[in-house]
Amino acid sequence: MKRYKILFICLGNICRSPAAEGIMLKKLGARGLSDHFLVDSAGLLDYHAGELPDVRMRKCGQARSYNFNSRSRPIKPDDITNFDMLVCMDKSIVHSVEKRCTTQTDKEKITLMTDYCVKLNAREVPDPYYGNTNDFNNVLDILEDSCDGLIEKCLVISDLCLVICDL
Numbered sequence: 001m002k003r004y005k006i007l008f009i010c011l012g013n014i015c016r017s018p019a020a021e022g023i024m025l026k027k028l029g030a031r032g033l034s035d036h037f038l039v040d041s042a043g044l045l046d047y048h049a050g051e052l053p054d055v056r057m058r059k060c061g062q063a064r065s066y067n068f069n070s071r072s073r074p075i076k077p078d079d080i081t082n083f084d085m086l087v088c089m090d091k092s093i094v095h096s097v098e099k100r101c102t103t104q105t106d107k108e109k110i111t112l113m114t115d116y117c118v119k120l121n122a123r124e125v126p127d128p129y130y131g132n133t134n135d136f137n138n139v140l141d142i143l144e145d146s147c148d149g150l151i152e153k154c155l156v157i158s159d160l161c162l163v164i165c166d167l
């Protein structure tokens with residue numbers, strides 16, 4: 001079975017994108033869709049390579065029953081060709097990832113996470129690294145809302161709609 005491959009991208013891969021990954025995995029699982037997707041996250045920086053997500057993000061996630069346990073890694077050229085969707089947390093990340101793309105096809109895989117928001121009116125997922133608990137919870141609110149919209153979008157643009165409707 002072909003899995004639809006989504007990569008979430010932020011700066012350090014210890015706050016926003018690992019949380020997006022964990023939330024997306026949980027929501028896909030709850031809808032019985034896990035087998036149809038491959039979800040991962042990466043950062044532009046390698047400062048935190050190998051580290052678990054920031055303890056503040058893990059704590060805020062635990063309070064909402066998430067377990068954010070991926071290890072930070074920097075994005076690599078293969079990611080850009082291998083993933084179907086490159087979902088960036090803010091506009092500066094979009095620009096940096098665009099610069100790493102060598103084909104128009106790859107550039108077209110890039111989207112902004114907040115474009116999938118369904119209830120909230122956020123324009124970017126703000127970097128919470130120098131912020132407080134409220135900032136981390138705000139990130140989680142935005143990610144939960146945008147993951148809902150992203151799942152709907154993926155069902156439409158991948159062949160999954162057809163697969164699931166045929167079952």
Ligand code: 4NP
Nearest residue numbers: 010011012013014015016129
């Ligand atoms: P993230 O947050 O991009 O959401 O993982 C950050 C984490 C670390 C740094 C910046 C942002 N840093 O500069 O180390």
